[in-house]
Amino acid sequence: MLDAQRALKLLTTHGGNKPALCELLGIDEGDLLDLSSAVSHKAYRLPELPQKLLTELPYESAELRNIAADYYGVLPAQVLACAGSQAAIQALPRLRAKSKVLLPEVGYAEHRQCWEAVGHEICFYDGASRDAVSEALTKHQPEVLVLIHPNNPTADIVAAEDLKYWHSLLPSDGQIVVDEAFIDPTPGHSLTSCLHLPGLVILRSVGKFFGLPGLRLGFVLAEPALLRPLREAFGPWPVSSLAQWAGCQMLADRVWQQSMIRELQVQSERQDSLLRATGLSPRSTPLFTSLCLPHEQAENLALALLERGIAPRYYHQHPEWAWLRLGLAPAESMGRLEQALKDIQEGLPRRAI
Numbered sequence: 568m569l570d571a572q573r574a575l576k577l578l579t580t581h582g583g584n585k586p587a588l589c590e591l592l593g594i595d596e597g598d599l600l601d602l603s604s605a606v607s608h609k610a611y612r613l614p615e616l617p618q619k620l621l622t623e624l625p626y627e628s629a630e631l632r633n634i635a636a637d638y639y640g641v642l643p644a645q646v647l648a649c650a651g652s653q654a655a656i657q658a659l660p661r662l663r664a665k666s667k668v669l670l671p672e673v674g675y676a677e678h679r680q681c682w683e684a685v686g687h688e689i690c691f692y693d694g695a696s697r698d699a700v701s702e703a704l705t706k707h708q709p710e711v712l713v714l715i716h717p718n719n720p721t722a723d724i725v726a727a728e729d730l731k732y733w734h735s736l737l738p739s740d741g742q743i744v745v746d747e748a749f750i751d752p753t754p755g756h757s758l759t760s761c762l763h764l765p766g767l768v769i770l771r772s773v774g775k776f777f778g779l780p781g782l783r784l785g786f787v788l789a790e791p792a793l794l795r796p797l798r799e800a801f802g803p804w805p806v807s808s809l810a811q812w813a814g815c816q817m818l819a820d821r822v823w824q825q826s827m828i829r830e831l832q833v834q835s836e837r838q839d840s841l842l843r844a845t846g847l848s849p850r851s852t853p854l855f856t857s858l859c860l861p862h863e864q865a866e867n868l869a870l871a872l873l874e875r876g877i878a879p880r881y882y883h884q885h886p887e888w889a890w891l892r893l894g895l896a897p898a899e900s901m902g903r904l905e906q907a908l909k910d911i912q913e914g915l916p917r918r919a920i
């Protein structure tokens with residue numbers, strides 16, 4: 568019998584914890600369809616590591632900065648590499664005097680936790696529509712606005728015009744943090760063209776689109792004056808030689824990137840249609856499909872999927888709605904997801920995994 572409390576807790580914290588999921592379900596890793604993380608399962612294949620790399624200390628690489636600037640469409644001076652965008656999410660709140668911070672009510676919880684942990688006052692907006700965020704800005708008068716673009720799990724995206732308008736509602740020493748961890752498959756949506764706005768910081772993750780979260784590589788994009796304190800906060804050698812070298816290969820490989828964008832789009836559309844065919848109404852990005860459901864229904868669906876060896880991610884921050892996020896199933900496992908959803912809909916008992 569599945570321990571529902573433990574299961575939901577596990578699906579609510581970070582995704583992709585395969586050992587813990589398998590222990591909970593009493594199954595082997597090979598039998599788990601882990602959709603709890605939205606990292607692409609089509610990882611970039613790196614060439615053989617030049618061993619010599621590891622005999623040198625990883626000072627900041629100008630080559631990586633230039634390649635990353637080209638990939639993100641910004642100037643090299645606006646680029647700072649870090650050990651995953653999580654490192655910047657943790658560091659940014661420590662660099663500001665106590666402020667009021669406006670965050671999405673539903674979203675990657677680390678933002679909220681990190682601002683709260685060092686004593687900032689937090690408040691929320693509900694959904695990322697122009698009106699919802701504008702109203703919350705007027706009501707709460709924050710100094711910092713956090714946007715997740717596209718939001719994980721709601722798939723909400725932000726228009727450049729809205730960003731500029733919201734910026735105009737902040738005080739002159741205000742800050743906007745835009746987390747673009749999932750934007751790579753839709754590069755045209757990136758807000759890097761707004762980087763001239765004072766106080767704007769954009770976070771990019773290399774782990775999701777390139778499928779290599781274990782590399783721990785991400786970037787902060789901002790004006791050099793904003794990057795300076797972050798560089799100091801990260802300390803010496805924050806990014807390993809392996810990550811810097813891998814970043815140079817992946818970010819320069821335009822052929823792979825273009826073909827992966829197409830592939831993810833096709834897979835995401837397939838998964839979206841599959842969910843719709845079982846009567847659900849997903850909101851999708853090229854890296855995940857999410858379902859917004861009443862709490863009880865979301866809980867039941869999450870547990871029913873788990874009983875079939877399929878792990879979704881579960882978000883229950885919103886008082887009325889819960890979100891289930893499904894990373895893209897590999898092509899060969901789409902049938903399994905489809906069958907599981909049909910069985911759940913028809914109330915059939917689980918098959919042996």
Ligand SMILES: Cc1ncc(COP(=O)(O)O)c(C=O)c1O
Nearest residue numbers: 651652653675719748772774785
């Ligand atoms: C929205 C969002 N931002 C940032 C991160 C951190 O990713 P990383 O540190 O691997 O770049 C995550 C991780 O899941 C995330 O979901």
